[in-house]
Amino acid sequence: MEGEDFTAQVVARVQELQERRLLRTLSRELEKRHSLVHEQGEVQVDRHLLSRYRFAHALFQRYLYNDLSAGERRLLHGEIAEVLEELYAGRTEDITVQLARHYTEAGEADKAVEYLLLAGDRARSLYAHQEAIDAYQRALGFLKELGECERAARTLMKLGLTYHTAFDFDRAREAYEEGFALRQRGGRGRPAILAAAPHALRIAGSEPLTLDPTLAVDGSSIIIVDQLFSGLIALGPEMEAVPDVAASWEVADEGRRYVFHLRDEVMWSDGRPLTAGDFEFAWKRVLDPATGSPSASLLYDVKGARAFHQGQTPDPDCVGVRSLDDTTLMVELEGPTGYFLYLLTCAYTYPVPRHVVETHGDRWTDAQHLVTNGPFRLLTWERGASLSLTRNPSYHGQCEGNVQQVEILVGQEGANLLALYGKDDLDILPLAGMTNLAPDEVDAARQRHAADYISLPELNTAGIGFDVSRPPFNDRRVRRAFALAVDRRWWADEVHRGQFFPGTGGFVPPGMPGHSPDIGLPYDPEQARRLMAEAGYPDGDAFPCVTLVLPDAARATAAFEQLQQHWQAALSVEIACETMEWGAFELVKERLPHLFFQGWAADYPDPDNFLRVGLLYHQAEWRNEKYSRLVEQARRLTDQAARMKLYRQADRILVEEAVFLPLAYVRSHLLLKPWVKKYPLLPMKSWFWKDVVIEPH
Numbered sequence: 001m002e003g004e005d006f007t008a009q010v011v012a013r014v015q016e017l018q019e020r021r022l023l024r025t026l027s028r029e030l031e032k033r034h035s036l037v038h039e040q041g042e043v044q045v046d047r048h049l050l051s052r053y054r055f056a057h058a059l060f061q062r063y064l065y066n067d068l069s070a071g072e073r074r075l076l077h078g079e080i081a082e083v084l085e086e087l088y089a090g091r092t093e094d095i096t097v098q099l100a101r102h103y104t105e106a107g108e109a110d111k112a113v114e115y116l117l118l119a120g121d122r123a124r125s126l127y128a129h130q131e132a133i134d135a136y137q138r139a140l141g142f143l144k145e146l147g148e149c150e151r152a153a154r155t156l157m158k159l160g161l162t163y164h165t166a167f168d169f170d171r172a173r174e175a176y177e178e179g180f181a182l183r184q185r186g187g188r189g190r191p192a193i194l195a196a197a198p199h200a201l202r203i204a205g206s207e208p209l210t211l212d213p214t215l216a217v218d219g220s221s222i223i224i225v226d227q228l229f230s231g232l233i234a235l236g237p238e239m240e241a242v243p244d245v246a247a248s249w250e251v252a253d254e255g256r257r258y259v260f261h262l263r264d265e266v267m268w269s270d271g272r273p274l275t276a277g278d279f280e281f282a283w284k285r286v287l288d289p290a291t292g293s294p295s296a297s298l299l300y301d302v303k304g305a306r307a308f309h310q311g312q313t314p315d316p317d318c319v320g321v322r323s324l325d326d327t328t329l330m331v332e333l334e335g336p337t338g339y340f341l342y343l344l345t346c347a348y349t350y351p352v353p354r355h356v357v358e359t360h361g362d363r364w365t366d367a368q369h370l371v372t373n374g375p376f377r378l379l380t381w382e383r384g385a386s387l388s389l390t391r392n393p394s395y396h397g398q399c400e401g402n403v404q405q406v407e408i409l410v411g412q413e414g415a416n417l418l419a420l421y422g423k424d425d426l427d428i429l430p431l432a433g434m435t436n437l438a439p440d441e442v443d444a445a446r447q448r449h450a451a452d453y454i455s456l457p458e459l460n461t462a463g464i465g466f467d468v469s470r471p472p473f474n475d476r477r478v479r480r481a482f483a484l485a486v487d488r489r490w491w492a493d494e495v496h497r498g499q500f501f502p503g504t505g506g507f508v509p510p511g512m513p514g515h516s517p518d519i520g521l522p523y524d525p526e527q528a529r530r531l532m533a534e535a536g537y538p539d540g541d542a543f544p545c546v547t548l549v550l551p552d553a554a555r556a557t558a559a560f561e562q563l564q565q566h567w568q569a570a571l572s573v574e575i576a577c578e579t580m581e582w583g584a585f586e587l588v589k590e591r592l593p594h595l596f597f598q599g600w601a602a603d604y605p606d607p608d609n610f611l612r613v614g615l616l617y618h619q620a621e622w623r624n625e626k627y628s629r630l631v632e633q634a635r636r637l638t639d640q641a642a643r644m645k646l647y648r649q650a651d652r653i654l655v656e657e658a659v660f661l662p663l664a665y666v667r668s669h670l671l672l673k674p675w676v677k678k679y680p681l682l683p684m685k686s687w688f689w690k691d692v693v694i695e696p697h
Helices: 008-014 019-033 058-066 070-087 092-105 109-125 129-146 149-165 169-187 219-228 276-287 305-309 354-365 414-422 439-448 476-484 488-495 525-534 554-571 582-586 608-618 625-636 640-657
Strands: 005-007 037-045 048-055 201-204 233-235 241-243 246-252 257-262 321-325 328-332 376-382 386-391 405-409 428-430 453-466 546-551 575-580 595-601 660-672 676-678
Touching (some): 005 008, 019 037, 092 109, 149 241, 241 246, 276 328, 414 428, 439 660, 453 476, 476 525, 488 554, 488 660, 525 554, 554 575
Parallel strands (some): 201 428
Antiparallel strands (some): 005 048, 037 048, 246 257
16 A cells, blocks of 8 residues: 555554564565565664565555555554554654555545645655646645635745646746736635734834845844835745735746736835835846945846846847836846746846935935835834834734734844843844854754754855965865865764754755755865965965954854864864944955855855856856856756766866865754744745734734
């Protein structure tokens, strides 16, 4: 019933047999005497040790299966699914395909849909397009039978996105159109009316550098901008692209042209209608060299965008974005781009109020001038202390939560934040990144508040960048020596108490298509010393004074101390350390130090975001013709398997050239009070504050 491969413990529980007796029968009778099955070894799943077997021939399994009546098969599939859920509790994501199959055969539609959607989501995230399509289509069949129009519409959007990412634009258009129609027929409905939260959502964070979507690039700013503004498309809670300001869209010319139809009722917070012209103005403002937007290269897929931004043409009309009327926006691309819809979920593609920007210039984001269109408005901003947001009454979208106000506490030391959380004065406490907690403080906090602790991987790589434009790091041998002198497993497991994954692969992080595990340079101090000697620095002699620049955070400082010890022990070099506030650190790329702490979190789930955009942001001076050719070829291919092959080659070049030293793949760590009953989390985003539910307590 489980399949050609099966688990002895599942059979034992379903048939109510003693496990030891069953294992003896399988091993001695069915395997050794009759050669009907073969043992495949044992698998550890948390506290369970599972014995795996395979039928010697698929015909044996089919004969036994077909010998059962339809009713017996249905009941056994359901029992097997329940046992698998129990054995894999907390790890069911590893067997979503199997659970979907068993619940489908058992006729349990609700559970089948649950696991079909999970299986589809996982396959989609890995660019396993056909597997995702199959899972979504089967889930759709159930959802339509159940009359669940809202979930069916969301699943159609996922199906459309999968086709889109696979460059099958005709089928993508069909899925989108069916999804749009289903939503418009009332299937989307309105969420249940919830009682208002008993108090504001209280969360620890850090000071945003800007509230301008055009300029926001740091995490602190993007989090707030995402509350204040909305774009054409939003990132849904299951990593899907869903309509936001755009009610629908069309894809034409084999993926080279998009036409977006805006909702009629979208308003700016000052009561003025939001128009397609506001999007056109915003995108061309990002690309205008005079603006200095750090996100301009992210729009290079738009026709004419690169030429305008790089000054090859001064005419903004050459850029392929144009408002056809107040509610219709046309976008032309240089070529088919599978990840394009994901780009539209990012802050730099949000509209800005042209009438306000042109009136107030750079001061348009001052509190007294700020005009927004998102789920929240800025209420107060006491710099260095706190920000307060309040629900936007004219927001066009749905809010599935009950939070009416958000209070973000900034500028506090880690010990103070932990004390506030302990006194129930904070609802959410991020334990990494923005709250300046040292590894020992994080470890103590998650032990003290174990019941509130949540962790999940991010699409985020952190490490060390080198200034390759000047000595000594313009020498590949020196860069490789510094990389070989760092034990990244020890650094992540011991220094950071296992809070990060060791950066033993490339720049593209785990969980993203194109990730290359274990291609990183190994820990080899002897080889590092040989390379330094070849470069003219035996035992560190004549090595110049170099500086490592870090953000002013306890975690970064602790990390540097360990790197300093590694480099001192292996290479006999002294390195100065300079820390600076995050705002100043974000500008460090304009005057690169010898060494600098470098990180990149995904804007969209495609290797292009790391290997083209991320590298260009941090290492604009590095040149490698083969690398550039691979990345550009991959951007334009429509075969995803071939794209990933090229991206992996490019990532390996980065590693071999040691342009960037991956130290860790980042995980989110946070404490969440038990009265916060709904708090969506994704590898790319964890600030869906409009959908948070706080219960009375």
